[in-house]
Amino acid sequence: MYLVLARKYRPKNFEEVWGQGPIIDVLKKAIKEERTAHAYLFSGPRGTGKTSVARVFAKALNCEKNSIGKPCDKCEICRNIAAGSSMDVLEIDAASNRGIDEIRSLRENVNLTPSSARFKIYIIDEVHMLTEPAWNALLKTLEEPPDYVKFFLATTAPEKIPSTILSRCQRFNFKPFEQGELIKRLKEICKKEGFTIEDEALKAVYDFSGASMRDALSVLDQLFVNAEDNNVTYHGVKEFLGLVEEKSVGEILMLVREKDVKQLLVLFHSLLAEGKDPAVIMEGIIKRFKGIILERMSVGETTPSEEDKTLYGLFEGVETEVLLSAVSLVIEYKNRLRVENIPVVLSEILLIKLAQILGGDTALPQKTAERKEGKVQPKSKQVAKDGDIFVSERTVKEKPAEREDVVEGKASLKNEEEVLAQWKNILSEVKKAKATLEAAVREGSPVSFKNNTLVISFGSKYEFHKSLVEGKQSNIKIIEGAITKITGVKDVNVSLVSEGEQESPMDNGDVKKIVDFFGGEIINVEE
Numbered sequence: 001m002y003l004v005l006a007r008k009y010r011p012k013n014f015e016e017v018w019g020q021g022p023i024i025d026v027l028k029k030a031i032k033e034e035r036t037a038h039a040y041l042f043s044g045p046r047g048t049g050k051t052s053v054a055r056v057f058a059k060a061l062n063c064e065k066n067s068i069g070k071p072c073d074k075c076e077i078c079r080n081i082a083a084g085s086s087m088d089v090l091e092i093d094a095a096s097n098r099g100i101d102e103i104r105s106l107r108e109n110v111n112l113t114p115s116s117a118r119f120k121i122y123i124i125d126e127v128h129m130l131t132e133p134a135w136n137a138l139l140k141t142l143e144e145p146p147d148y149v150k151f152f153l154a155t156t157a158p159e160k161i162p163s164t165i166l167s168r169c170q171r172f173n174f175k176p177f178e179q180g181e182l183i184k185r186l187k188e189i190c191k192k193e194g195f196t197i198e199d200e201a202l203k204a205v206y207d208f209s210g211a212s213m214r215d216a217l218s219v220l221d222q223l224f225v226n227a228e229d230n231n232v233t234y235h236g237v238k239e240f241l242g243l244v245e246e247k248s249v250g251e252i253l254m255l256v257r258e259k260d261v262k263q264l265l266v267l268f269h270s271l272l273a274e275g276k277d278p279a280v281i282m283e284g285i286i287k288r289f290k291g292i293i294l295e296r297m298s299v300g301e302t303t304p305s306e307e308d309k310t311l312y313g314l315f316e317g318v319e320t321e322v323l324l325s326a327v328s329l330v331i332e333y334k335n336r337l338r339v340e341n342i343p344v345v346l347s348e349i350l351l352i353k354l355a356q357i358l359g360g361d362t363a364l365p366q367k368t369a370e371r372k373e374g375k376v377q378p379k380s381k382q383v384a385k386d387g388d389i390f391v392s393e394r395t396v397k398e399k400p401a402e403r404e405d406v407v408e409g410k411a412s413l414k415n416e417e418e419v420l421a422q423w424k425n426i427l428s429e430v431k432k433a434k435a436t437l438e439a440a441v442r443e444g445s446p447v448s449f450k451n452n453t454l455v456i457s458f459g460s461k462y463e464f465h466k467s468l469v470e471g472k473q474s475n476i477k478i479i480e481g482a483i484t485k486i487t488g489v490k491d492v493n494v495s496l497v498s499e500g501e502q503e504s505p506m507d508n509g510d511v512k513k514i515v516d517f518f519g520g521e522i523i524n525v526e527e
């Protein structure tokens with residue numbers, strides 16, 4: 001029988017409890033010194049191990065072997081508690097209807113001594129859901145508890161618990177698992193279960209489960225069922241969870257910043273066509289904004305990726321206050337999605353509003369800096385073309401400067417070297433026209449210039465940057481214009497490739513002839 005992971009990996013003793021070290025230390029010390037309290041309150045987000053710790057604590061207090069902090073898991077008492085069939089350790093779910101009845105009978109039964117164990121322990125889950133009469137019943141017991149009775153209360157909402165109860169509990173706050181911590185644990189579990197999982201897939205599971213171990217494990221359960229060859233891929237996770245790729249969200253934010261409403265709506269509808277849920281798209285936007293804000297406050301949870309850095313840089317000129325109000329707006333619209341049955345319209349309005357709040361008006365950081373140095377024309381002199389306000393007048397209006405060494409038509413080999421050597425200058429030229437574009441292009445490297453085509457290659461880490469450049473035909477035009485301006489070569493084309501799919505040496509006629517002649521194949525190309 002398949003045992004779900006959350007049950008299979010539920011901690012059986014304190015050593016197996018994850019990520020709550022300080023709490024475990026205090027509880028173990030209390031057992032050792034026989035100074036346990038009558039009532040404990042375990043508060044914290046869902047899936048942080050509150051009820052698991054309560055069960056282990058109950059076993060540790062009642063185990064017949066009584067070895068401190070390490071229940072034997074073999075004696076009858078331990079086994080009954082683990083199976084939930086102990087007469088002395090009773091679990092009550094305060095959120096269920098039955099829970100209310102159980103609290104009522106608690107008052108009567110609490111005076112009966114334990115049947116076999118040392119302590120009679122009540123574990124009350126979601127205790128904040130108790131009704132007024134139930135609180136009163138509980139309070140009366142807490143005021144004069146029999147020596148053999150213990151209460152372990154667990155809650156995700158401690159603020160809803162009456163102060164009269166709070167003051168009688170020893171309180172422990174369970175902290176949410178950190179990303180690294182939970183991912184490490186998930187990795188171990190995958191390994192034990194004989195599955196491999198991509199790092200990106202783990203990160204997606206963590207994000208989706210909101211740091212809850214229980215939720216993360218139940219996602220893993222289902223991923224294992226769907227995995228091919230015991231391998232969980234990011235692609236599989238994305239499909240399963242219906243996630244919107246960070247890349248797509250990054251593109252949305254880029255278009256928002258560029259105030260390109262037309263492209264923004266085109267992209268949004270293409271995501272809808274792929275079956276993405278507007279709420280999930282909004283969730284993705286909130287997450288990226290959160291990343292930007294946290295990074296800005298220097299409290300980012302993880303080191304930002306190259307993609308993140310580009311995106312964060314893009315929003316540098318936007319006040320944090322403005323970003324925060326933008327996030328509030330997305331949250332507001334996401335909530336409205338639930339009650340108003342017009343998800344597409346709401347999403348479109350939201351995207352347009354975001355573009356208005358965050359787009360364009362504020363100069364991009366690079367441009368601001370340059371303008372201060374007097375390198376760039378004031379914004380008022382820039383002209384908009386196709387609604388793209390970042391295309392400067394120079395690039396749009398001016399013809400490439402005529403130079404002595406303008407070469408018409410096909411470039412010679414000498415020209416290839418020359419063009420490649422001018423890469424830095426080409427980038428500067430691109431930057432003048434569109435700073436955001438340069439930020440993306442500079443992550444690529446020029447690899448060849450043949451037949452008037454400059455091939456720019458992007459490493460696998462920079463796929464995102466490549467897609468940003470490719471996103472708009474006007475981007476390619478700007479790069480081509482910059483090449484012409486710097487090198488004097490007219491009618492150039494730009495081709496973007498991913499590393500690995502670069503033109504093979506076989507495309508080179510001479511090499512091909514030689515290889516054909518010897519009837520061999522190319523094994524290694526020495527640079």
Ligand SMILES: [Zn+2]
Nearest residue numbers: 063072075078
């Ligand atoms: Zn035991």
